[in-house]
Amino acid sequence: MHELGVVFHIIDDVTAVGRENNLTGISSVTLQLGKVSTVIPEYLTDCWNWAVKKTDLLKEAELIIEPIEAISFCEDCKTSFDTIENGKTCPNCGSTHTFLQQGNEFMIKEISGS
Template sequence: MHELGLVSGILETVGKTAREAGASRVVSVSLRIGDMAEVNPETMEFAWDVLREDDPLCVEATMEVAYVHPSSVCLDCGEEFEHDRFHLRCPACGSADTVLITGREMDIVSMEIEDGA
């Protein structure tokens, strides 16, 4: 269950950034996570609900996640294509010589805070 470690790291970064900005609270955090990162959405939500309570700045924060579907490029024919986690062969030429270009993201995109004033 690597989601606990992920959420812990996210909250650590968010809390530190919010404190440096003089925030009175974190309202929301937006994430972008690739399907290939093997993150379970329900476990991620559970970890968020549990771990955010450890930081008074984040205790009421919501988490919004945009999941990114995998896409690859074929090194043989140059075709760019979307696929699921298991089918990486080029649909144009059938080659398995492909490189993932999206789908492993794990980004904090933005956070909304209230300032201390």
């Protein structure tokens, strides 16, 4: 929903890191994006391609998105399951006492440049 907003935050963060490391150009930025993070990769890439053109350091930077699977854990039967397929209900025992183990991450993993 807020892809453009987060793109500006990412640009600010990686620009600061690029400057600290005396880079003259950043060629790629790698993100780790959970599948239930509310951010849609295609929109994020569109916003990215538009926004980086307005910068110096990042104008050639490719956005690489590594997806992270969404997995939930059932507190009643102690099993893990796919969140996107099953939502909050455990497919093994039907319990709703479940919580998200991973899948809402939105991390800047690394950048490369020279």
